[in-house]
Amino acid sequence: MRSFTRSLNRSRQSLTRADRPRTFALGGREWDLLDEVFAPVYSPSTGVGLDFLGLNDPRPADTDRREAAVTTAFAPDVSGRRGSFLEIGCGAGVIAVTAALAAHGPVVACDISPQAVENTARNAERHGVQSRLRAVCGDLFGGLDDGERFDTVFWSSNYVLGPADYVYESVHERAYVDTGYQAHRRYLEEAPHRTTASGAALLHFSSRGDVALLHRIAAESGRELRTLAACLVQEGEYGNDLVEHMLFQILPAPRSRRA
Numbered sequence: 001m002r003s004f005t006r007s008l009n010r011s012r013q014s015l016t017r018a019d020r021p022r023t024f025a026l027g028g029r030e031w032d033l034l035d036e037v038f039a040p041v042y043s044p045s046t047g048v049g050l051d052f053l054g055l056n057d058p059r060p061a062d063t064d065r066r067e068a069a070v071t072t073a074f075a076p077d078v079s080g081r082r083g084s085f086l087e088i089g090c091g092a093g094v095i096a097v098t099a100a101l102a103a104h105g106p107v108v109a110c111d112i113s114p115q116a117v118e119n120t121a122r123n124a125e126r127h128g129v130q131s132r133l134r135a136v137c138g139d140l141f142g143g144l145d146d147g148e149r150f151d152t153v154f155w156s157s158n159y160v161l162g163p164a165d166y167v168y169e170s171v172h173e174r175a176y177v178d179t180g181y182q183a184h185r186r187y188l189e190e191a192p193h194r195t196t197a198s199g200a201a202l203l204h205f206s207s208r209g210d211v212a213l214l215h216r217i218a219a220e221s222g223r224e225l226r227t228l229a230a231c232l233v234q235e236g237e238y239g240n241d242l243v244e245h246m247l248f249q250i251l252p253a254p255r256s257r258r259a
């Protein structure tokens with residue numbers, strides 16, 4: 001729970017810090033940042049997510065300190081296409097917009113925060129991909145049409161565990177913590193139903209979350225987590241903690257192991 005308290009403090013500080021920018025640079029591009037939206041400048045996770053998805057090309061100089069095992073599973077096909085892409089929890093839209101720029105399409109970006117949806121739409125326009133990217137507001141898959149399926153489903157989640165009975169004080173706190181891993185449980189259950197037959201349901205998680213509990217929830221939901229990529233990141237704000245980030249693929253558990 002120490003991590004929970006720290007994350008809530010960090011959530012609050014990131015909204016009011018004097019150095020909170022209106023625009024920022026990431027992945028070689030400039031981005032707008034609206035009030036109340038998760039700020040990628042105070043956390044390495046957005047850049048790591050780009051790396052995991054093979055979208056940081058060329059990878060910036062600061063990634064040489066990461067022991068990354070970047071997956072190549074999302075390389076373009078012979079025609080240069082990368083398939084349809086759903087991002088849950090798009091925040092300012094860096095990953096979804098970069099996916100659209102990198103030939104993923106169509107791209108749908110969802111967030112439970114209306115400000116994040118507006119921010120993503122604004123960044124899609126800034127980079128000229130508004131015709132290939134739809135930004136929708138909803139709780140996980142709640143903003144999608146019933147039959148919509150995607151080649152890649154991705155969530156860079158709020159991996160810090162909060163008490164199940166904590167009541168969020170703002171939608172912004174949801175970018176940092178998940179109470180009782182209730183959203184993670186639903187994501188593990190629902191994400192594989194939102195992929196195409198050959199598609200992949202993915203979760204970007206970190207060692208600041210409870211990895212053992214996540215695996216237990218996956219097993220209870222009839223899922224298995226396969227690690228596609230992992231890297232160690234020095235996170236200065238945490239007293240130079242070495243934090244492991246991992247990209248999981250969510251698969252049906254073998255019948256013999258289903259709970």
Ligand SMILES: C[S@@+](CC[C@H](N)C(=O)[O-])C[C@H]1O[C@@H](n2cnc3c(N)ncnc32)[C@H](O)[C@@H]1O
Pocket residue numbers: 038040045046049088089090091092093094095110111112113116138139140141156157158171174175176183
């Ligand atoms: C760690 S932030 C990542 C933001 C963005 N993808 C990035 O990398 O900069 C997690 C995002 O998930 C969103 N989120 C949290 N719970 C959600 C839910 N139940 N449904 C949809 N989005 C959610 C938050 O609002 C936040 O924007």
